[in-house]
Amino acid sequence: MSARKQGDGQPEDGGATAGKRLKIAKFSEDPEKKGLSRRLKDAEISLPIVYGTIAFYLGRKASESQSHKWTVYVRGATNEDLSAVIKRVVFQLHPSFNNPTRVMEAPPFELSECGWGEFEIAISLFFHPDVCDKQLDLYHHLKLYPEDESGPQSTKKPVVVESYDEIVFPDPSEAFYARAQNNPAVIVPRMPAGFNISAPVAPENTSERERGDTKDHPLSQWFMNFSEADELLKLAAARQQVQAHIVKLRRQLSVMDGMPQLSKPAPAYE
Amino acid sequence: MDAKDILGLPKNQLPIPQEKKSRPPKEPQRKPDGISREVYALTGGLAPLMPSVDVSQLKRRPPSDEKVTWQWLPFTNSARKDDLQLFHWVRVVNGVPPTGDYAFAKYNKSANIIKYTDEEYEKYLTDPAWTKEETDQLFDLCERFDLRFIVIADRFPSSRTVEELKDRYYSVSRALLSARAPPADITGHPLVKEPYNISQEVERKRALSMVLSQTKQQERKDTEVLAEAKRITESRMAAKGPEESELPAVANIGPDNSQRAITGDAVTPSTAMPSSAIAASSTLMADNASTLASLRMLRVYLRTYALDQMVQAASASAGLRTIKRVEQTLQELGVNLKPKVPTKAVCAEHLELRKEILTLLNLQKQLQYKEAEGTSFQDSPYSETPGTPKRTPRGDQDRPFMPDPLGFGGDRFGKRDQKRKAPGRTSEAAQSPSQSKRPRKMKASDI
Numbered sequence: 235m236s237a238r239k240q241g242d243g244q245p246e247d248g249g250a251t252a253g254k255r256l257k258i259a260k261f262s263e264d265p266e267k268k269g270l271s272r273r274l275k276d277a278e279i280s281l282p283i284v285y286g287t288i289a290f291y292l293g294r295k296a297s298e299s300q301s302h303k304w305t306v307y308v309r310g311a312t313n314e315d316l317s318a319v320i321k322r323v324v325f326q327l328h329p330s331f332n333n334p335t336r337v338m339e340a341p342p343f344e345l346s347e348c349g350w351g352e353f354e355i356a357i358s359l360f361f362h363p364d365v366c367d368k369q370l371d372l373y374h375h376l377k378l379y380p381e382d383e384s385g386p387q388s389t390k391k392p393v394v395v396e397s398y399d400e401i402v403f404p405d406p407s408e409a410f411y412a413r414a415q416n417n418p419a420v421i422v423p424r425m426p427a428g429f430n431i432s433a434p435v436a437p438e439n440t441s442e443r444e445r446g447d448t449k450d451h452p453l454s455q456w457f458m459n460f461s462e463a464d465e466l467l468k469l470a471a472a473r474q475q476v477q478a479h480i481v482k483l484r485r486q487l488s489v490m491d492g493m494p495q496l497s498k499p500a501p502a503y504e
Numbered sequence: 505m506d507a508k509d510i511l512g513l514p515k516n517q518l519p520i521p522q523e524k525k526s527r528p529p530k531e532p533q534r535k536p537d538g539i540s541r542e543v544y545a546l547t548g549g550l551a552p553l554m555p556s557v558d559v560s561q562l563k564r565r566p567p568s569d570e571k572v573t574w575q576w577l578p579f580t581n582s583a584r585k586d587d588l589q590l591f592h593w594v595r596v597v598n599g600v601p602p603t604g605d606y607a608f609a610k611y612n613k614s615a616n617i618i619k620y621t622d623e624e625y626e627k628y629l630t631d632p633a634w635t636k637e638e639t640d641q642l643f644d645l646c647e648r649f650d651l652r653f654i655v656i657a658d659r660f661p662s663s664r665t666v667e668e669l670k671d672r673y674y675s676v677s678r679a680l681l682s683a684r685a686p687p688a689d690i691t692g693h694p695l696v697k698e699p700y701n702i703s704q705e706v707e708r709k710r711a712l713s714m715v716l717s718q719t720k721q722q723e724r725k726d727t728e729v730l731a732e733a734k735r736i737t738e739s740r741m742a743a744k745g746p747e748e749s750e751l752p753a754v755a756n757i758g759p760d761n762s763q764r765a766i767t768g769d770a771v772t773p774s775t776a777m778p779s780s781a782i783a784a785s786s787t788l789m790a791d792n793a794s795t796l797a798s799l800r801m802l803r804v805y806l807r808t809y810a811l812d813q814m815v816q817a818a819s820a821s822a823g824l825r826t827i828k829r830v831e832q833t834l835q836e837l838g839v840n841l842k843p844k845v846p847t848k849a850v851c852a853e854h855l856e857l858r859k860e861i862l863t864l865l866n867l868q869k870q871l872q873y874k875e876a877e878g879t880s881f882q883d884s885p886y887s888e889t890p891g892t893p894k895r896t897p898r899g900d901q902d903r904p905f906m907p908d909p910l911g912f913g914g915d916r917f918g919k920r921d922q923k924r925k926a927p928g929r930t931s932e933a934a935q936s937p938s939q940s941k942r943p944r945k946m947k948a949s950d951i
Contacts, residue, residue, distance in 0.1 A: 280807065280848065366804040398845050400807035404800040421848075460845040469853040472837040476860045483867040490874050 272408045277423045279406045279414050281319050282311035285357060286396030288456050289378045292348075293389035300348040302378040305453060306355050307344030311398060311460060314419030315447040317341045319365050319401075326356035342448050352376050359401070364409040370401060392453075398460040571598050583612030615650045617643060618677050628679045634672055638662060646673055667705050674700040732876065739877065792817060808842065811851045818859060830861045 289304035296302075308323055310316050323343035327334040328351070336345050357372040377395045380387065400421075403410070414420040448454060573596045578589050582605050594601055620629060620643075625636055645656040651673075657666045664672075678695045690696050795817040799810050819827045831841055839857065843850045 282847065361804070368803050370804050370806065372806070400847060402799075402805050402807055402810060404803070404805075462845050462847045462850060465843055465845045465847075465850045466853060468839060469843075469850065469857055472834075472839050473853065473857050473860060475837060476833075476857065476864055480860065480864050480867060483864065483871060487867065487871055487874065490871070 273405045274408060274411055274423075275405055277404075277406060277411070279403045279410065279423070280421045281316065281401040281403075281419060282398070282421065283316065283401060284309050284311050284396050284398050284457070284460065285372055285374055286394065286458075287355070287374060287376050288453050289376070289393045291378075291387040291389050291392075293387075299350055301350045303346065303348050304376060304378060305344055305346040306357070306374065306376065307342065307448075308357060308359065308372070309342065309344075309448045309451075309457070310419045312418070313448040313451070313454065313457070314417075315341055316343065316419055318413065318417050319361055319420060320359050321362045322360040324358040324360070326358070328353040342451065350378075352378050362410075364407050364413070366403055372399070392456055394456050394458060396458045569598075572596070573599070575601065577601055579606050581606045581609050583609040615647070617647045617651075618680050619643075620676070620680055624680065624683065628683045629676050631672070631675075639672065639676065642669060642672060643676075665706075667702050667709075670705070671700055671702040735876070807846045807848065807851060811843070811846055811854065814851070814855055815858060818855065819862070822862065826862070826865060829865055830858055833861045833865075834858070 285306075285308045287304050287306045289302045291302055292300065306325055308316065308320070317340065320341075320343065321339075323338045325336045325338070325345050327336065327347065328349075331347065331349070338345065353376055355374050355376055357374060359370045359372065361367075361369075374397065375395070377393050380393050406414070411422065414422050448457075451457070574593050575596045576591055577594045577596075578591050579594075580587055580589055596602075625639070629639065631639075641661065642656070645659055649655045649659070653666050653670050653673075657664065657669055660669065674695060678699060681690055681693060681695055792814060795810075795813050799805055799813065819830065822830075834841055834857070837857075839854075843854050846854075
């Protein structure tokens with residue numbers, strides 16, 4: 235789940251879509267850049283994604299070199315369309331595949347293949363020019379064989395490995411912000427009252443466009459759910475426990491501090 | 505086995521030892537062919553581990569006039585007294601079977617036990633503790649069992665310890681040696697030069713058995729005491745230069761630096777700690793800010809990557825051991841080391857939790873050191889003997905060195921404390937203060 239970034243430095247310009255989910259952040263204008271390339275300082279826009287693989291065993295149809303059919307994909311965490319942010323996804327497969335570099339120019343960003351071996355797939359995300367001029371690399375280990383070797387592999391139940399992550403764009407451009415504001419896939423900071431971005435939101439024709447979301451994806455029944463609430467609950471419980479212990483230790487320490495050294499009990503032999 | 509070899513007796517010199525050819529003096533080994541000088545130098549002239557056979561030897565065909573057969577032939581072993589005849593396969597060249605002794609007979613060595621006559625015994629060997637019969641028996645057994653004194657002691661009819669038997673054997677041998685040879689000849693003889701010292705041997709075995717019979721617990725206790733003594737000496741060394749130790753204590757009090765900080769505490773126990781805690785949290789903030797700044801430079805990054813960076817920055821001042829303990833604690837709390845759903849809120853919470861655990865570990869350490877330091881300082885302030893930690897938390901002492909099974913020693917810590925203190929208080933009433941200064945060393949030896 236490591237990510238590396240490489241850049242090639244291009245200016246960004248406006249695009250247009252919509253967004254709605256909000257987050258708190260401060261806003262201040264960058265004095266150096268104006269207009270479309272103006273950036274929202276100290277704000278961040280994030281894009282929750284899930285990437286991973288689903289692999290089906292081919293059962294009786296399995297051959298030596300093609301025992302599994304698998305799909306690697308990058309999807310929105312809630313199966314929203316990512317195309318407003320992501321322009322292109324490049325999957326780098328094992329060199330033994332034909333044309334191991336597969337480029338997906340449009341959603342859904344996924345790729346199906348047949349094979350017999352597990353390997354690491356490098357997934358490079360490219361963004362629209364107003365979003366970010368740098369690419370982002372993800373790495374996912376293709377998993378075909380289930381962990382618990384319990385009997386023969388079933389052809390019905392696939393091996394699913396998914397990772398949740400969020401792509402963070404710090405100091406986003408105003409253009410991107412405007413575009414992202416009503417996009418369900420994107421988490422956008424709430425701007426202070428009175429702030430109004432003159433968003434020339436070009437009314438995107440969604441019906442005309444190919445559907446990019448993965449809501450009724452054929453594999454969607456295997457998609458995993460990532461619940462932030464569960465995670466937060468667990469963390470809160472853990473923090474409570476730790477804090478209680480800290481309080482206890484502090485009390486013990488203060489008791490010891492309050493005890494003048496000489497009044498401490500004399501040393502005793504065990 | 506050759507007793508003379510073991511004892512290093514000079515061969516042929518004395519009348520008693522039988523004829524034995526002394527080994528020719530070892531000449532420095534020649535570099536075998538086929539190995540470069542540099543490689544051979546690496547072995548230090550030692551024989552190679554693998555027997556090296558010259559390659560030409562392997563390739564050489566046996567001379568054509570040599571007809572080798574293997575035959576099933578009888579043989580006798582000169583090491584046997586009963587002339588038992590056995591058969592074995594022998595390499596026969598040109599129909600001529602090999603002559604000479606059985607090849608393995610030479611390994612039948614026996615110790616050369618000195619023999620004495622009755623007159624010699626009367627003259628040199630009388631000992632009030634030993635009768636002649638006993639001595640005879642001893643020498644018989646020595647011969648039978650090739651000086652294996654453990655076996656001899658086992659078979660010896662009257663109860664004598666191994667040391668007594670050895671003492672008798674070696675003193676008799678020595679007496680005979682000096683009686684039979686002119687003194688000048690035997691001054692270099694090991695029996696004379698290094699006479700058997702029975703009392704030392706007895707003491708040596710007693711000490712050995714003491715060490716071997718020590719329980720694990722005692723052993724651990726000893727190492728604990730030593731470690732504690734070391735720590736106290738170290739802290740006193742640091743206390744001698746309080747100005748130096750004060751500064752770093754505040755500047756970089758990562759959890760693992762607390763060793764440093766605590767030594768500062770030893771000087772000013774109550775004031776150093778709060779300030780160090782503040783310093784710790786402020787450095788954390790600073791780390792965070794710089795991490796955020798460097799992340800912003802990236803223009804785009806993954807939340808998990810950001811979390812990794814933040815975690816790294818937050819624990820930068822902590823040692824590896826502390827980081828491990830934090831992760832251990834996380835696992836014990838049932839929290840994933842890497843959040844499964846790393847949203848912004850989850851990551852923030854995760855970071856907070858880690859910070860709190862760091863604080864907790866820090867507090868635990870402070871409490872421990874406080875206990876140890878407080879007691880040792882009052883026991884014998886600045887005395888040069890460091891080994892007097894009596895009331896220190898024995899059970900918790902290994903904590904700085906070993907990760908705690910669960911970071912939350914809170915309750916256990918307290919409970920143990922009470923248990924430990926309770927008997928201490930009752931006994932302290934009976935003790936005079938001077939007694940309490942008794943060094944720990946004495947205690948260790950009464951075990």
